[in-house]
Amino acid sequence: MLKNHDDSCGLSFTASNIQSVESFQRLTTAYMGLLPETGDLLKELCRSDPDMPMALCTKGYFAKLIGSASHSARAKGISDQLNRHIAAIGANPREQQHAAALAAWCEGRLEETARLWESILLEYPRDGMAVRLAHFMHFYIGDGRQMRDSIARVLPRWPERHVDYGFMLGMYAFGLEESGEVAQAEKYGRSAVMRNPRDAWSVHAVAHVLEMTERHQEGIEWISGREKDWSTVNNFRFHLYWHQCLYHLERGELDSVLRLYDEQIVSDIESEFYLDMCNATSLLWRLEMFGVDVGARWHRLAAVAKNHVDDADLVFVSLHYYMALICAGDREGAERMVGTIREWSRLETTQARICGEVGLALAQGLKYARNGEHAKAVVKMEPVRYALDQIGGSKAQRDVFHMILLDMVQSSQDALKARALFAERLGHKPHSSWAWKHYGNILDALGEDDGAKDAAMRASEVMAPA
Ligand SMILES: [Fe+2]
Structure with a gap:
């Protein structure tokens, strides 16, 4: 029989028994930790307590997270089923808001979806599922400041002893980095990794800081030196190899990039x-x-x-x-x-x-x-x-489109615009061998011999020694 049961954070769940609530907490921790067993934990919960509204809602959430047309259609079916189920058996206000968030997500109203999770967090700042999903949604709406502020609003409500506290630090780190506050981001990210070396999202937040601050060799050591810890996570681990490749690219270590591409990515x-x-x-x-x-x-x-x-x-x-x-x-x-x-x-x-x-x-x-x-x-x-x-x-992911534009400007023989745009890029990436190399070629084509030589030298300084 369904009743209200509280978890160790005081969050109330409609569930058949307290074990379902404990399973949901383990599921939330696994989701934040990007653990490969996350899907199995959800399946087991749905099997053992099929009437638990948050189990069904999370099934819909996870289908939406996959993002394909077929999974989105499945999520819509789950959302409809959840709404009928709640109408029949009832659910607490927080669970009803979650159901509304899933429905809004299925209808593609992403700002509304994020707003509903943020609304849950006003009253229940330790609703880890809402925190993590809001983080995801702000990311895909391209709003780094919301990623940062969403966590800042709840962080003081999380006790340091909480098993998921480190994940909060890591999410905060990533939001800070995407908002351009790299020094603070590095501080929070490193402290999250100290707490839990297997927290791949936090390792990743620091990797972003090292990418943005162009500390390429340090980035390679940061990622490869911790591989035995973070490589235990789900396919997200391949994204960390991708980050490692970005550092190798700028150092001209192209064989390493191809090897990581083929063997891992x-x-x-x-x-x-x-x-x-x-x-x-x-x-x-x-x-x-x-x-x-x-x-x-x-x-x-x-x-x-x-x-x-x-x-x-x-x-x-x-x-x-x-x-x-x-x-x-x-x-x-x-x-x-x-x-x-x-x-x-x-x-x-x-x-x-x-x-x-x-x-x-x-x-x-x-x-x-x-x-x-x-x-x-x-x-x-x-x-x-x-x-x-x-x-x-992320900024690092979107950068490929900026690079393609610059590549096209240069290839279109618009030398003046190419000179300007590569100069602009070097303004915020002064250690980019790619930008220096092309900037040098453009100056050379314009007959600016001294500038071209200087740029070629700057490019070689960034590269790994042959
Ligand atoms: Fe990334």
Whole structure:
């Protein structure tokens, strides 16, 4: 029989017994810790207490987190079932707000979804599921300051002895980093990792700080030195290898990048976890911009992307599927995908608006870029470059689009604009070998011999010793 049971934080759950509530706490901890057994814990809870509203709601949440068209349809069915279930058996106000958040998410009203979780957190700041999901949503709405402030608002309510306290520090670190407060981010991130070396999200927050502050060698040591701890997590671990690759790229250690790509980043690509595809496609395009022939690698990615041409969940993710299709030369798949994005941009959802404002132009620009129509790519991509945050993802992830734009400006023979944009990039990435190398080439083409020599020297200083 369903009753109210309180967890150790004082959160009330409608459940058959206290064991279900304890299982839900373990599930929340596993979700925050990116543990591979998270899905199994949820399945077990749904099996042992099928009438527990938060078990069903989390089933819907996790289906939405996968983000494919089929899983989104499944989540909608679960949301409808949950609403009928709550109407029949009742649920407490917090659980009802969770059900409303799932419904809003299924309808694509992402700001409303985040607002509902934030509303839960006013009264229940230790609702870990709401904290973590709000963090995810702010990330994919491209709002770093909300990621930071959402955690800042609840952090004083979490006792340090709480098993999930370290995860709060790590999320705060990432929000700070995405808001440009790198020193504070590093402090919180490192303290989270000290508490729990297996907390991959916190290791990742510090990796972002090292990326933003261009401490490439330190970044390689930070990630590879802790591999035995963080590599126990789910496929998110491949994203940490991706970060390691970004440092190697700037150091010119291209063989290391290709090795990590083949041995790690695409090692489970057929499991269709969207982040694996984002890692792989953006890394291959970067490798090409660093002058590497990536061989037939695009084809394996396109085979996965083909299954997602109808997805309409996250613009950021769809753009990466699209990159795989155009780079592998899959015209039919690419055309279908642009059709999806175009239709999507006419809907009345958060991501549809972002499609219309940024996503569609970016997709068109990428296609021109791939076709060698450099000037046309610039015409599409340049007007949206200051709106790119909207597509979500991290600054480091979105950077591939900024790099592609610069690559196109340079290839379109617009030397003055190329000189300006590479100078701009060097203003915030003064240790980028890629930017110095191309800046030098541009100066050379303009006959600025001294500047070109200086830039070439700066590029070689950043590279690893041969
Ligand atoms: Fe990242």
